[in-house]
Amino acid sequence: MVKAYKYLAVITLVATAVIAPDVHAKKITVGVVQTVIENTLDQNGAKLIRFVGEAKAKGCQLVVFPEGALYWPEIAVDNPTRDDIDAAITQISEKARSEKIYVIFGTEYRLTETGSYNNRGVVYDPNGSRLVFYDKNYEVPQRFNICGIPSNLAICYDRGLSTRITSSTLSLKNLRKLASCN
Secondary structure: OEEEOOOEEEEEEEEEEOOOOOOOOEEEEEEEEOOOOOOOHHHHHHHHHHHHHHHHHOOOOEEEOOOOOOOOOOOOOOOOOHHHHHHHHHHHHHHHHHHOOEEEEEEEEEOOOOOOEEEEEEEEOOOOOEEEEEEOOOOOOOOEEEOOEEEOOOOHHHHHHHHHOOOOOEEEOOOOOOOOOO
16 A cells, blocks of 8 residues: 655555565555755754654654755755754654654764764664664664564665675565655
8 A cells, every 4th residue: 555645655565574484474554755855954853753743643653764864964054063963863762752653764973073974874663762873884784673574774875785684585565666855
């Protein structure tokens, strides 16, 4: 089942584990947000929080945002500190907890206040607990479960790491790009 809204596509997937036959098929409703990345941390943070709420209101168990959705310094007009980005990430975790929904998003992140930015993937569970804080190209993402489905996070061309990823391969039928906006 697919329902498209202005910026949010809601997809019901039936995921079946191919490598782990003991895992039964599970149905999960996913909100896929394809949106314009704004040029400030505050604007993007507010947008992510709003879409998390919209996804939950539409019955989603998981909402997924693109890489850099929270902060992308190449287009930014602000210069947030690492503490500012941490605070925005905390607000998203609190929204995941209050809405009882899994949230996956990307952000640029500094390990130190003066260090260079790294492209990071972040996953929160419905309790607001961080499951993943993954640096693109620096580590093999760790396995985690979403609604009991073994999962893994790869950003862009990190998909080449798939030969080193230990989680079950999921077969997701009829998943298409459904919504986009300029």
